[in-house]
Amino acid sequence: MLIIAHRGASGYAPENTIAAFELAINQNADGMELDVHLTKDGEVVICHDDDVKRTTNSQGLIKDMTLEELRRLDAGSWYGESFRGITIPTLQEFMALAADTHMLINLEIKNLPYYHKGIEQKLIRSVHEHDMLDRVVISSFDHYALAETARLEPAMKLGVLFSTRVIDPWDYVRKLPFAAYSLHPHYSFVDVEYIRQCHAHGYKVYPYTVNEAEWAGPLAQAGLDGVITNYPDRFR
Structure with a gap:
């Protein structure tokens, strides 16, 4: 069962920052999950929310701000x-850090409620530049972004990604116009x-956000492929 650090080791450091990612590496996580947006000037940056007000000393939509403006914020x-x-990192900064590891990298496209046109191509370019195609998973609640x-x-x-209890999600995924690698449901949906x-349908299962090792234990025995957690050390 892979231990995937949710927004880095976000239980111990500010989420989606280099500090959180470096800590996840130090805690021997098997992978890292992070969220990406496009800035006003087309740069890919790492942040969960579309508005910076929760995780910085300012407020405003990332899509309406330039990278230079975002760099001035305390994250x-x-x-x-x-x-x-600490500042909001760019995807390139993260990829340079992750390239020296053997970790699984989960890049989540945050396309809701605002659509970042062209972000898919930018992610693909970065993955190829760092020769990481074999160990990157791109995920999203926006399944159109996955199709693109x-x-x-x-x-x-x-x-x-699923945030609701879809009936027979494996059947839904099988009918999508692309081949999926994994399902990423909320952990409460997952059982044996x-x-x-x-x-049976050929998909791996990486539930989010699993912070209690006691919950994961029995499902690890049932073949759970990985957990996305704020506390990688608890599972290690």
Whole structure:
């Protein structure tokens, strides 16, 4: 069972920052999950929300701000004074860090409620520049974005995210116009039968956000492929 750090080791450091990613590496996580947006000037940056107000000292939509404007923001002090001055990272900065590891990398496209036109091509270009096609999964709740990714790069691993309880999600995924690699459901949807059905249809299962090792133990025995967690060390 892979241990995938959710927005880095976000239980211990500001989410989606280099500090959180470096900590996930130090905690021997098997992978990292992060969220990407496009800035006003077309740069790919790492942040979960479309508005920066929760995780910085300012507010405003990422799509309406340039990279230079985002770089002026403090993305760490909201979490703790020791992280003051940390900035929102770019995808290129993260990929340079991750390229020196053997970790599975899950890039989540945040296309809702705002659609980042062209973000798929930029992610694919970065993956190829760092020679990481074999260990990157691109996921999204926007399944149209996944279809566009598949059109541009058929070899890309794609993860289908679900925030609701879809009836027989493996059947839904099987009918999509692209080949999925994995299903990424909320952890509360997952049980032994869910895992069995996904595996029978050829899909891996990476639920989010799993923070209790006691929950994952029995499902690990049932073949759960991985957990996306804020606390990688708890599972290691």
